[in-house]
Amino acid sequence: MTPSACDKSAFSTMEVCGSLTVSLREFGCEQSLLSRPDGSASFVQGDTSVMAGVYGPAEVKVSKEIYDRATLEVLVQPKVGLPSVRERSQEQCVRETCEASLLLTLHPRSSLTLILQVLHDDGSLLSCCLNAACMALMDAGLPMSCLFCGVTCAISTDGQIITDPTAAQEKESRALMTFAIDSAKHSVLMSSTKGSFSVHELQQCIAVSQKASEKIFQFYRDSVKRRYSKSR
Amino acid sequence: ASDVSVLWLPLPRSLLTCRTAEPLEYHRSFLKENCRPDGRELTEFRTTTLNIGSISTADGSALVKLGNTTIICGIKAELANPTVEAPGKGYIVPNVDLPPLCSSRFRPGPPGEEAQAASQFIADVIESSEVIKTEDLSIDRGKLCWVLYCDLMCLDYDGNILDACVIALLAALKNTRLPEVTINKETSAPEVNLEKRRELQIHKHLVSASFCIFDDSILIADPTAEEETLSTAHLTVVTDEDDRLCSVHKPGGTSLSGERLQECISRATTRQREIQKLIDKVAHSVKKAQ
Numbered sequence: 001m002t003p004s005a006c007d008k009s010a011f012s013t014m015e016v017c018g019s020l021t022v023s024l025r026e027f028g029c030e031q032s033l034l035s036r037p038d039g040s041a042s043f044v045q046g047d048t049s050v051m052a053g054v055y056g057p058a059e060v061k062v063s064k065e066i067y068d069r070a071t072l073e074v075l076v077q078p079k080v081g082l083p084s085v086r087e088r089s090q091e092q093c094v095r096e097t098c099e100a101s102l103l104l105t106l107h108p109r110s111s112l113t114l115i116l117q118v119l120h121d122d123g124s125l126l127s128c129c130l131n132a133a134c135m136a137l138m139d140a141g142l143p144m145s146c147l148f149c150g151v152t153c154a155i156s157t158d159g160q161i162i163t164d165p166t167a168a169q170e171k172e173s174r175a176l177m178t179f180a181i182d183s184a185k186h187s188v189l190m191s192s193t194k195g196s197f198s199v200h201e202l203q204q205c206i207a208v209s210q211k212a213s214e215k216i217f218q219f220y221r222d223s224v225k226r227r228y229s230k231s232r
Numbered sequence: 233a234s235d236v237s238v239l240w241l242p243l244p245r246s247l248l249t250c251r252t253a254e255p256l257e258y259h260r261s262f263l264k265e266n267c268r269p270d271g272r273e274l275t276e277f278r279t280t281t282l283n284i285g286s287i288s289t290a291d292g293s294a295l296v297k298l299g300n301t302t303i304i305c306g307i308k309a310e311l312a313n314p315t316v317e318a319p320g321k322g323y324i325v326p327n328v329d330l331p332p333l334c335s336s337r338f339r340p341g342p343p344g345e346e347a348q349a350a351s352q353f354i355a356d357v358i359e360s361s362e363v364i365k366t367e368d369l370s371i372d373r374g375k376l377c378w379v380l381y382c383d384l385m386c387l388d389y390d391g392n393i394l395d396a397c398v399i400a401l402l403a404a405l406k407n408t409r410l411p412e413v414t415i416n417k418e419t420s421a422p423e424v425n426l427e428k429r430r431e432l433q434i435h436k437h438l439v440s441a442s443f444c445i446f447d448d449s450i451l452i453a454d455p456t457a458e459e460e461t462l463s464t465a466h467l468t469v470v471t472d473e474d475d476r477l478c479s480v481h482k483p484g485g486t487s488l489s490g491e492r493l494q495e496c497i498s499r500a501t502t503r504q505r506e507i508q509k510l511i512d513k514v515a516h517s518v519k520k521a522q
C-alpha cells in the first residue's frame with residue numbers, strides 16, 4: 001500500500017461571535033506510513049508532531065481479557081526519557097476517549113494496542129495525540145461510532161482565548177484546556193484543564209473548541225477522500 | 233443421549249434482579265425511582281468524617297472517610313536545593329498510593345495507571361489553584377528551599393478517591409507546621425529549630441466533587457466503587473471559595489451536554505461550602521486542643 005501524500009491545510013482564521021477568532025496552526029497528516037502496525041498515522045499541528053500506530057484486533061492475555069469487549073491499551077512515549085506519571089494521565093484520557101467512540105463489543109476477547117510517539121512538542125500535545133489516534137484508528141479500519149478530535153484552548157493573562165497555542169503561548173497563559181469533541185453530536189467527550197478559570201470562560205472555550213472541531217473534521221474528510229481517490 | 237426436559241417459567245423481573253448476577257439492571261431499577269441502592273439521592277454525597285493530626289511523626293496529616301472510602305495523607309517537609317528554572321520557589325510532590333490492601337483490583341508491584349493518573353491529577357490541581365504559594369517554601373533563594381512530600385494512601389477503596397484525596401490533602405496542609413530555619417552566617421549551614429514552628433499559608437480552599445454518568449443521561453454524585461465500574465463516564469470538578477474552577481477533569485467516556493455540566497458545577501460549589509465549613513471546624517478544634 002503506497003503511503004498517501006502529505007495533506008496540508010492552509011492556515012485558517014474564522015470569526016466567531018464577532019469577538020472570538022478561531023485560528024488553528026497549519027496542520028497536516030499522513031496515513032499508512034508504517035509497515036508493521038495494522039494502522040498508522042502521523043499528525044502535525046504547527047511544529048507539534050505525533051506518530052500513532054495501532055495493532056489489533058489481536059490476541060489478548062487472559063489476565064487482561066474482557067469477555068464481551070476488546071481491551072484497549074494506550075502507550076504514550078515521550079520524545080526524551082521513559083514514560084512518567086504525566087504520560088500515564090495522558091494515556092488514561094486518550095484511552096477512555098477511544099473507548100467511547102470505538103465499537104469494542106464487535107471484538108470480544110481481543111486486544112487493541114495504540115502507541116503514540118511524540119516526535120516534537122510545541123504546545124497542544126494532548127490534542128495532537130488525540131487527532132493522530134483518531135486517524136490511526138481510521139487507517140486500521142476499526143469500527144467506530146463517531147470520530148473525535150482534540151482542541152486545545154489557552155486563556156492568556158488579559159482574558160483572550162487562543163486556540164491551538166504554541167508552547168510559548170501555553171507557558172504565558174493563565175489557564176489551559178484540552179477538549180475532545182465527537183463528530184456526531186459535537187459534544188465534549190474528554191476535558192483536561194490546568195490553571196484556574198471562571199464558569200463563563202469554560203463555556204466560551206467549549207464553544208470555541210466546538211467551532212474549531214468542525215474545521216478538523218472537514219480536514220479528516222478531505223484527507224481520507226484524497227487518499228482513496230488516488231489509490232484506485 | 234440424555235433426555236432432559238426443561239420447564240421455563242417467566243418470573244417477573246423485579247424478583248430476579250440480583251446484585252451480583254445483573255448489577256446494571258439492579259442499579260437501573262433504583263435509578264428509575266430517582267434513588268440509589270444505599271438510599272441516597274442522586275446528588276447526595278456520603279457522610280464525610282475528618283481527623284487531623286493523627287500521625288505524630290509527620291509534619292502534617294489528615295484522615296478522611298467519605299462513606300467507606302478512606303484516605304490518609306501524611307506530609308513530610310525536607311530541605312532541598314531549588315530547581316534551576318525556579319530558584320526562588322520550593323516544590324510540592326504529591327503521590328497517591330493504591331495498595332492491594334484497599335481493594336482486590338490492585339496487585340502488589342509498581343503503581344498502576346489509576347494511581348499514577350490520580351497523582352498527576354493532584355499535582356495539576358495543586359499547581360493550577362496555587363493553594364500554596366511556592367515562594368513561601370523558599371528559604372534561601374537559589375540555595376535552599378522546602379520540599380513537601382505529600383503521601384496519600386488509600387486504606388479502603390469504595391469509589392471517589394479523587395474527592396477524598398483533595399479533602400485529605402487540604403486538611404493535612406492546614407495542619408502542617410514547618411520548623412524555623414536560619415542560615416548560620418559563618419558556616420552558611422542551615423540550622424533547623426524543631427521547637428519553633430510556623431503554619432503554612434493556605435491561599436485557596438479547594439474542594440473537588442466527582443460525578444459519574446450512567447447510561448449516557450443520568451448523573452449521580454459521589455459514586456461508590458460498584459457505581460463507578462457500571463458508569464459510562466466520570467467527571468471531577470474542583471472549585472475554590474471564589475467560585476473559580478481549578479480543574480474540570482473528564483477523562484473520556486460518553487459525552488456530556490452543556491446543561492449537565494452546569495448542574496455539576498453548581499453542585500460542586502454547594503459541596504465546596506459544606507466541606508470548607510467541615511475542615512475549618514476540625515482545624516479550629518485541633519488548634520484549641522493544642
